[in-house]
Amino acid sequence: MTVVPPASGEPRRPDGPRNPGDAWVIAASGEKYWGRFGAAGLLAFDPARGILLQHRVSWSHFGGTWGLPGGALHEGESAIVGAIREAQEEAGVPDGAVRPRFTSVLDLGIWSYTTVIADVQVPFDPVISDPESVALEWVPIDEVDERPLHPGFAAAWPMLRALLEVRPVVVVDAANVVGSVPDGWWKDRAGAAARLRLRLEALVVPAEDLDLGGDEWFPEVSMVVEGQARDIDDEASTVAVVRAEAAGDDAIVAEVERRVADVRTVVVVTSDRELSERAERAGAVKVRSAGWVLQLLAAHG
Template sequence: MTIVPPAFDEPRRPEGPRDPGDAWVVADSGERYWGRFGAAGLLAVDAERGVLLQHRVAWSHFGGTWGLPGGALHEGESSIVGALREAREEAGVPDGAVRPRFTSVLDLEIWSYTTVVADVQTPFEPVISDPESVALEWVAIDDVESRPLHPGFARAWPELRRLLEERVALVVDAANVVGSVPDGWWKDRAGAAERLAGRLDGVAIAAPELGIGGTEWFPEVSLVVEGQARALDAHPHGVSIVRADAAGDDAIVAEVEKRVGSGANVFGVTSDRELADRIRRTEPAQVRSAGWLLERL
């Protein structure tokens, strides 16, 4: 592997200091990959309009093809942060408009590319904001393969399309998870539940633990609270608060049933054996322990 300076067909950037990640990685075979620290792109998914694709300008690498807004990662930058930054720079994707659902990583050892698949939370119109795009379009999922696709995206698309049918949901027994940690929760149950909700926002689960492909998943989270913890304020981001009107276990099972009915891959989180048995009876829901969850926060 060698690192070479940019050539004429590099992605063009605004005038100013060049980031050290903006360089070609050249394999021993001669193949070139853009991004000294790897690269990432955003596959934004709109339930009504399809996926956002970028028509690449002719002078770019594989110019004239359709692919994803994306580019080289900065040194020390996570793939999600990098993909969202590039999508903002290249397609005007507003901050907070999408929520990551899963990632898929192509790892060539000398270089990697991460596709960040994210659901649109606030509809937006893409804006061509740099010279790398001829067009930006929402393309129906069934029509993607009719476009001349970037070779890398073309290879990845069949598996990405299959995974677009999948969703992951965690239904969390707040009392059980909070009670497994001796942090004074009994003095302020609503406060303890609030701290747990904050930690759950954006929790990532490795795909092999779920058995559904991809690299890492960012599940939808339902946090079921009862008793004094019902005073918990609504969480502003990726955690839905479910307040049990009566028995907490009944509310948890009802939420599991609701999520299973929506087609999600559902994981109930509790270490209560009786409740775990009830959740498993709602097939195909699975159960994970409070300790399993805490290890991932």
Template sequence: MSASIHQPSEGPPRRPGPRDPGDAWVEGEHGRYWGRFGAAGVLVHDVARGILLQHRAVWSDRGGTWGLPGGALHQGEDAVEGALREAFEEAAVPPDGVKVLFTSVLDVGYWSYTTVVARVLEPFEPAINDPESIALEWVPLDTVHQKELHPGFASSWPELRMRLLEDGG
């Protein structure tokens, strides 16, 4: 499978310092995806409050929709490590305050997205730490589908929800 890599022509406001080499679009026969080395996000579940959703900035891919805190992986970065890093950077999810339950991977051959499903060990308040979020909200399991979800998350949510409930959610 062939894929091409494009540096971003749009995206988050540029942060000072060098751009990570993973911050690029990858295109191939199955579409265009963000993250040269793949991407990952965290589905954070608090039994009392629900799922932590991120209202995505309008300039982002599928902007204005709701999804999971996450983003492009760094070169050589493990998907779980990268998802936890991104969730901390975007939403102040404390890596040591959640327990990873399982992962789910979408792999199109030249790009992959790993959803890391984690349960909250100690309650925390999420915080918008960068311009990639409009809002962060705890959403009850039974109402997640009522939000305007990012299409990728929307298609994976029914299976993720089922697996989470099987794991005691």
């Protein structure tokens, strides 16, 4: 691998100090890739309008093609942070407008590119905010293939398009998960449930654990609470709290049925064997143990 300074045809930046990530990586075979620390792009998906595409200016790498807003990562920057930052710089994506659903990584060893697929939470109109774009458009899914696409995006698009139909949901048996760790939870069941909810906001699931494509998924989460844990506060959270009116197991099965009816790929977290069987009959594609989710949460802090 060779890293060389920017040359003609590089993505241009506003005047000012250059980030050390803004450089070409040259493979032994001669191919060049933009971003010393890799690169990332944002695939923003709005069900009503399609995906946000960028028409690349002619002097850029693969100029004249359509692709995703994105660019070189900064040193130590995560792909999600970098993809959203680049989309804000290039397309004016507002803070909080999108929620990541999954990532897809092209890893060439000497260089990697991460596509961050994100759902639009707050509709917005893109704004050309740097010289790298000729146009920014919301393109309906069925019309994407009609554009002259950037070669890398064109190669990935069939897989990405298929996964846009997949929306995993993790339904958590909170009593089972909390009760699997003897940390004094019985002294304050609502408080223990609240702590679990906070941790579940950062749940990241490897694609292989869901039998899905891509690399990492950021699923929707429903946490079912029962008994004294139903007193958990109503604090705003990305985790949906389902308060069981009677038996917790019945509420979990009902939540699975509701989510399946809403065309979701449902995974249930419980170590209860009988409940596991009921959840599978209700349509859950997988049942994972309390230890599984606790390991994932520990791995991501």
